[in-house]
Amino acid sequence: MPCSLDGNSITALLMRLLRLLCLRVSVLCALQINLSLLVIISSFRLLYVYISAQLVLNRYPTLIASQVRNPAARKAGLEVSLFRRLSTAHPHAVIDLTHQYRMNEDIMLLSNRLIYGDRLKCGTEEVARRTLVLPDGGKYLRMMHTGKQTCGKDCWMDKLLSESCKAVFVDTDLLPAQDTRVGDLVQNPTEASLVHQITKTLLRSGVTESQIGVISLYRQQIKLLSHLLQDHKEIEILTADRSQGRDKECIIISMVRSNDAGQLGDLVKDWRRMNVSFTRARSKLIIIGSRKTLQSAPLLSEFFTLMHGKKWILPLPPNADKMHSHAVQPIILQCGRIPGKRPAMKEENKTIGKENDAITRPIKKIKKARTDVGVLRGRPILQDIMIGGN
Template sequence: MEAYDQNDTKFSVRLRRNYLWFRGYVHGVQQTNVSLGFHPSFNCPPDQRINVEFELSRTLLRRMHWAMRSAYFPRQTLFPCPGDVFVHGLAAPLEHELLQMRIVSDNRIRENAPQLQAVTAITKLPSGAIPFIVFGPPGTGKTVTLVEAILQVLHQVPWAMILVCAPSNNAADIISERLRMFLYPSQLFRLNAPSRAKDLPRALETYSLRYEDGSFMIPSLIALMQYRIVVSTCASSSLLHGVGVPHGHFTHIFVDEAGQASEPEVMIPIKLNAGPRTCIILAGDHKQLGPVIRSSVARQLGLDRSYLERLMSLPMYQAKEYRGATYVKLTKNWRSNPAIISFPNRMFYDGELEACASSSIANLCLGWKGLPNPGYPVIFQGIKGRDLRELSSPSWFNIEEASAIWYYVRDLRCDPSLGLGDQHIGVIAPYRAQVRKIRTILNVDFPDVKVGTTEEFQGDERYAIIVSTVRSSLDFVEFDLRHTLGFVANPRRFNVAMTRAKSILIIIGDPDVLGLDPLWRQFLNHIHEHGGWRGIRIPWDPTKDVFTETSERKTLPYDAQIRAKSEQDLRDLVARASATGLGVVDEEDELEADADQHWHHDE
C-alpha cells in the first residue's frame, strides 16, 4: 500500500467493510507500509479485502479562504510603496544604536554587522510600519537573528505581545526550542493543532498543553492572551482568532521560512491576527525553494510566488539605500568551505556572501585521499549510467550512481583522519525512486546516513553532502528538458542542494545530460577549472562561454533548441494520446514525479 508522506499531516482514510465505512487517519508512512488508526470497534479478518480511500484534508484551504475574506486589509502591509518608508520614518540604525544593543542569546551577533543591524532595526520598528524582511541566504544565521530579535522586542517593549509562525511544525519547533532557553512556560506557549501527531520534541512539552488522551489542548481565551510569545504554524494561527483573540492583540508577528509558504498561507496569521499597529517581520530566502502549488491554474495566476518573494521584488526591498530600513541581507556564511559556496554565491547572491566557517569545519576534508585536487573539496564524478523506472512508477532511479554513492560513503566513513559518522553525511537525490534505492543500498552498513529529496534537506546541513542527479538519457521524445533533468533544471533546487555541505560536496551525474542546462554547464566548468573533475572526460570545451536564453546570441548550440524540439514532441504526444482516447497525466505533477513535495498541512 502506498500513500503520500506529508509533513505534519494525518490524512483522513475511509475503509469499506461489509458496506460500512470507517474513517481513520494515517499515523505513519514507511517505504512499503502505512500505519492506519481507527476506532476500536473496527475489526477485520486478515484475509478480508477492504476498499481504501484517502481523503485530502481541506482544512488549510478553508483557512486560507477565511483569511483572504477577512475585512482587515492593511494596504501598507500588503502593498507597501516607497512613500511608506518616509511616512513611518524608517532608516537604518545609527552606529550608536548598534553599540548600545545588549545581546541576549548569542554574543557572536555583536561581531556580525548584518545580524546586529537586523536585530536593532526590528527592535526600533515603529508601530504599524511596512513589513521588515530578514533575507537569510544559506548558513548565514537567520534563525539566530530572529530569536535574538524576538527576545530584544520582548525585553525592550514591555507591552509587546508576539506571535511567531512558520509554514511547518518542524520549523516552528526549532524556533520554539531556541526561545525556551530564555523563557519560562508562563511566557512562551507552543500552540499545536489538536490533531497533530504526538511528535512534539520532549523539551517543548512543558510549553504546550495536552488532554489526558495525549491530544493537544487549546487554552482558554484569557490564558492565551497572558502569554508574551505564542509560536504556531501559519495554519494553526487561525485558532487564535477562532477562540476570540482580537485583531491587534499581537504587537509583532514574525514569520520564519516565509519563502516556503504561499502568500495566502502567510495571510492566515497576518489578516486574522494583526491590527493597524502590528509590526510584521518576515524571514527567509526567496532564492531557495518556494511554495508547492499543485494546481496548474493557480501557478499561472502567480500563487506559486511567496509573499516574501513578491515584496523582495519591490524597489524598497532591493535598493541598497533601503538596507537596514526595510530589509537586511545576512552575508556571513558560517556553514561552508569557501569553495562550496563560491558558485552559488556568484549566481544567486551577487557575490556578497563571506565564508566565515571555522577552519576546523571548513577545512576538515582538505587533503582527503578521495579529492582529485587535495585543496578543493568539491568533486564532480562523471558517470554514464542508466536511468530506469519501475513499471508502476513514473519516478526514475540510477543503479550505477547509487553504487558510486555507497563507495563514497564507505571511503568517508572509514577514513580515521576525518572522524565522520553516519549522522555527518547526507545524500540528496531528485527522485523518490532513487531515494529508496540508495536507502536500501546504504541501510546494511550505514543505516543512519540521511537520504532524501532536496525538499527534505532545505534548512539542513551535513559535513559531507553527496548529490545524485540520476538522469542519464538523451531521449527527448516524451519528456522535455525540464522533465528529463528533474530538479536539476530548477535553479532553486540547485541552490538548496549545493549549499547544504560544510566540508565536502560530491556530485554524481552524466555531464552529457547536465551540460544541456546553462546553469549546470557553468557549474561543471567551474569545478573542472578548479581540478575537481573525476570520471568520464568533460564532453565540451570548458573554456568557451556559456550562452543562456537571455544571451544576445540568437541560435544556441544547446538548451534552447533542444527545449523547443522537446516541447513540440510533448505536444505531439498529448495530441496522439487525445486522439486515441488515452488520458494524459499532468506534465508537472506526474511526468516529473521528482520530489517529496511537502504541502504545509497542520490537520
C-alpha cells in the same frame, strides 16, 4: 544563507517593546490566571505576529518555495511569495545578511557564483578552511589498494577522498551509467553503486554515519540508495526538499539524469532545488552525474564552466564502478584495528566480519565433539580431554 528583513529601526524598537510587554503579561498570567488578562495577552500576541509577519515573511527567496499544488492558485500567482513581491517592489527595504557559518569557501563558491552574485562570505577563517580529514589518516585506503592493480597509480577514490578535494563533480560519462525507468520514475543504478562504494570507504576510514548525507532529486533513486545503505541507519538519504534546513560534514549528490537523448526533466532545471542541494555540505561536497547530459541546463552549464575552471571535475575511468566493488563486501579482522569510530555490528557483518577490518580469511567452523554418547558417557575427565583436543 542570505536572508532579508526590514531594517526600520523604529519598527524594530516597537517590536521589542511589544515582545517585552507580552513577556511581562505572560509572567503575570502564570501567577494569576485571569480570563481578562488572557484576552489581553492574546491580543498583544496577535498584534506582535501581525507586525512580525509584515517584517519577516519569507527569509529564503533563493531556496525552495512552498509548493502550491492547486493549478488555479498557481495560475493566479500564489506561488510567488509575499516576500518576493515586497522585496521586488521595495528593494531599499531589504538588507542581505551575507555571513554564513556552514560551508567551507570552496563549497560556498558554487552558490556564491551561481546564485548570490559573490555576496556571501564565510563567517570565520575556521569555517572557510573547514575540511574532511579521514580519521584513520588514509590507512584503510592504502590497505584497500594493497595488491590491487585495477586502479592504477592515480586512483579516483584516493583523489576524491583527499583533504584538498572539497567540492567535486564526479563525471560518469565514460561509464555505462545511463538512467533507467521504473514505471514513470527515474533511477541510475550505476550512480547508486558509486555512492554506495564511496560511502562504505568513508565509513571504513573512520567517518561516522551521522557525518554523511546523500541527496537525490529523484524518489526512485532515494529508494535504491536506501536499499543499498539500509544497514547504515544514521546516514540521511534525502530529497532536495527534505534536505532544506539540514547540513552534514560530507554530502554526496546523485544527479541521476544520464542519457543520449539529453533528457533532463524539470527537477534538475529547478535552480532553487539545485541551490539547496549544493549548500548542505560543511566540509566536502561530492556531486555525481553525467556532464554531457546535465550541462544543457542553463544553471548547470554555468556550474560546469566554474568547476572546469577550478579543475574540480573528476572524470571517472570506464570501469570505475568495478574498481572498488570489494569495498562494499564484508571483511573481517585479522590484525590491528584501524583507528576511528567502531560502528555497531550490522546485518552485513553478521556472517563474518566487522567494518574497518583488515584481511579476509575463510572462517573455520569449530566442530563440537559429542561427549554425551558412547564411551565418553559418564566420564567427565575423558570428555574434557576430547573437548580440549578440538
